[in-house]
Amino acid sequence: MQRDWRQQYVDKVVTAEEAIRGIPPGRRILIGSGAAEPVTLVQALVEKGEHLADNEVVHLLTLGPAPYVEPTHARRFRHIAFFIGPNVRQAVQEGRADFMPVFLSEIPELIRSRRVRIDVALLQVSPPDSHGYVSLGVSVDVVRSAVDAATLLIAEVNPNMPRTHGDSFLDVRRIHHLVPVDVPLLEAHAEPADEVSRQIGAHIARLIPDGATLQTGIGKIPDAVLAQLGGHHALGIHTEMLSDGVMRLVEAGAITGRRKTLLPGKLVTSFIMGSRELYAWAHENPAIEMRPSDFTNDPMTVASNENMIAINGALAVDLTGQVAADTLGGCFFSGIGGQVDFMRGARRSRGGKPIIALPSTAKAGTVSRIQAALEPGTGVVTSRGDVHYVVTEYGVADLWGRNIRERALALIAIAHPDFRGELMAAAKGRKWVLPDQVVPRVRYPWAEERLERTLSGDSLLIRPARITDERALQDLMYGLSSESCYRRFLGFKKEHPHEEMQRLVDLDYEHDMALVACPRGTDEVVGVVRYIVDPATRLADVDFVVRDDWQGRGVGTVLMRRIREAATARGIPGFQADVLATNKPMMDVFHESGLPIRSRREGAVYHLEMRFPAGPPVEPSSVRPLGRAAPRHADPGGEAVPAPSAHVPRPGGAS
Incomplete structure (x- = not known):
């Protein structure tokens, strides 16, 4: 059998141009996600696929180039985005590409059922092991289902692709064409933290208890949250994306997964995106469990993790709690992704907390992201009924079980102070708050x-x-x-x-x-x-x-x-x-x-x-260290104030 797979491997090796010539016209082609985008095959698809016509190209976010969306290739390719990344955003907004709003947890089933047919899968994999199995490496997400459903599999074999564990292995004999490459994986570099993201990160960190399981993504705010968690203990990971921040917390000992209720000790994820250091760390790392997105993002699976903390971003939130995350100014901007999956999963988790995080303003402070009502043409990704916590740099609004008046007040209180007056006026105009409701004056301490x-x-x-x-x-x-x-x-x-x-x-x-x-x-x-x-x-x-x-x-x-x-x-x-x-x-x-x-x-x-005496206050002599027995203390049902230190004479005049 060893000789058999090795001989087949040799027979399957072709150039990128030869592999692309095997794709018929009129087919739907899936491209590997994120850092696993097979850039050599993508380039050959455009440059050597003169015979192709009316082919559809589908994928999640990819980090590399997307030349197939250029106007000059419109007769040969049309892109369908499961999630809109920067490399295809203009094409979608100009109508040269399509957007499919869909929960990330449901894409694998759409592919397997052939409701979303995949004919060809362009992949990037690791070299085979001694048994003839390659690894899908840093991207399993929707790629796993495409591998199972496609009739033609073409894979770049890259020694720089880490061998990851979990549901990531593929028998090399199932791949039709193998294209050897030796190139570094695409990287996603973290943006430098700013004061706003640091403040948001600090607020969210206060909501996370020791032993919680986290879902987070990439960007300034997720990185800022992870940077605040170095003092936490026994954290776990169940997420759609694993980043450098997770690696650093594992190495610091804050993430161990020991208290997870689902796959304890495992870092469960569907794709890995970050630096070369992260990819090297993931190679043959037995703690990493790669699973497809219909597992990682299934709300019922997510809810199996107790104390599940889901942290997701947004473009805007209205005063009733509706979240816009895929449209901006009436234009499609990103996608539903895994936000709703994890928000609903965390909401059903015992002790779970679904969190929406966003800066209070956009466009250099000229636009409030907390809005009286979402702009016309803006889609609601997460409904007001799914939203619990909303966090800006000005604090945390807990909306769960709150009526519209309470929600409006909580959200205005975490809006930028420059916009609180007009938000309150709009809320009064809609009869959402009382006519004499005051506007929060200052930043909550x-x-x-x-x-x-x-x-x-x-x-x-x-x-x-x-x-x-x-x-x-x-x-x-x-x-x-x-x-x-x-x-x-x-x-x-x-x-x-x-x-x-x-x-x-x-x-x-x-x-x-x-x-x-x-x-x-x-x-x-x-x-x-x-x-x-x-x-x-x-x-x-x-x-x-x-x-x-x-x-x-x-x-x-x-x-x-x-x-x-x-x-x-x-x-x-x-x-x-x-x-x-x-x-x-x-x-x-x-x-x-x-x-x-x-x-x-x-x-x-x-x-x-x-x-008050000069100098720092002294603790009252009656206060004992936590956990020790202490006498019951008289407590007022009336006025009062603070203090420390010994006994003072009772009043009966001047004392």
């Missing part, structure tokens, strides 16, 4: 977010309040007992209308700051602290409230500490507060803060003044 552990062991996210917290804060207020409500407002209060809640979230995060406490993994608010700077004294009036069922668990202590840290960072010299004399839990929090307190009593209310 994401750096202030902290995951904290209370004295009772609860894990809470302490973060600045944002404009989308209005309903959650309203729920907090209406959930208070009559006693807690009286303590907080120094009187009974039956209503907490939109106007009041909007004032609570309309912040400048400098002179007016509020922090909320949310149980980890939720947007439920169980406590809030706020200060407003008094221009006359420069002291900040501070108040806070904790939901009754969370009182006595240390929430107030954490909120006090964090709001003090925020105030100190902004140069605020101290706090002042009015507290009912009977509000012992509130007084306890202030006194246990370690701040020196001056107080005076006015009837039933103490007025407290607390100035």
Whole structure:
């Protein structure tokens, strides 16, 4: 058998010109994808295929030249793009080539069923092994199905093509013509990161837990995300495309795949695209599992990975959450690709997160990518029902389970500030938001977010309040007992209308700051602290409230500490507060803060003044390292603020 395949191999070797002459006219030709484009055969197809007429050329994105789309070859070739790359974009937009909108997961079945007939496949493969098997190398995606369906297989045999594992092997005896070449594989060079992509990457990195499985692509934003993950642990990969950024994280030990629920330990992908270093690393790498796109992109397969994080780009998103990713200005620009496949798969994954990432503006900042409505002629790739997270450099909008008003507010809050006013005006004109809705004034301070552990062991996210917290804060207020409500407002209060809640979230995060406490993994608010700077004294009036069922668990202590840290960072010299004399839990929090307190009593209310000492704040003596037992702590149902360090005398006059 060894002699048999070797003899057949010799008999199949021809020149590129000879191979192309074997293609009849009027046939559909598939060209290998990405870095596996057989450039020598493509050149011969155009230069030596004078006999060809009315041949269709189909492929996904290819990195090399596409001379068959030139107007001079229109009678011989017409291109059909499964995904529009830069080398064929002008031809598609000028009507000299066609675009097929299709989910990447479905292309193999279209080919196998011959609904999309493939007659000829032009490939690039590795040299055969001792058993006579070549590898499809860096491109399996839709090529695998074309290999199985085509009646004529022509392959460049290139020693620079890595032998990859998985569903990538092909018996050389099945190939009709072999064209030996020795050329470097096409490379996709990463764009230099800019500040916008770095900020987007940082926001997305915060959404990714240790042990998550990732899908990402190539470009500044995916590279920026991967660059932020060096400190993560036990990450996995299940993606349609594998890049240099993945290789670097594997070498850094952040990607191990040990906690994957599907093919643990394997880097599952359908094509590899990047540098020569990446291709050399992929050669005979047993961790890489090459699979066709009907496996990698099947939403049910994707969903089999728990904690699946899918990161995809977009050209624009409207205020209802519709995503445009394949059209721009009414012209076809790219394609559906794998976006919907992975968005839906991640959405169905246990703990999964589908993420759309895009810069807030285009055309040098003159156009907003967050739009009131998509431009006429723009196609929706991902429906508003499929979208969960949208990320720009200004933050994260979580749209899942949100109504149109909430979605519009969340997306306006992450739009570029130059466009927020007109977006809000458009939303009001469409009756999507309330007529008096304020426009988010400043950039949300994401750096202030902290995951904290209370004295009772609860894990809470302490973060600045944002404009989308209005309903959650309203729920907090209406959930208070009559006693807690009286303590907080120094009187009974039956209503907490939109106007009041909007004032609570309309912040400048400098002179007016509020922090909320949310149980980890939720947007439920169980406590809030706020200060407003008094221009006359420069002291900040501070108040806070904790939901009754969370009182006595240390929430107030954490909120006090964090709001003090925020105030100190902004140069605020101290706090002042009015507290009912009977509000012992509130007084306890202030006194246990370690701040020196001056107080005076006015009837039933103490007025407290607390100035910050010079130097960094000191942790309260009652706070112990995480994970150790600690006594239950009194927690207010009323006003409050932060602090650290020892015990201070209780107020009864000046102290």
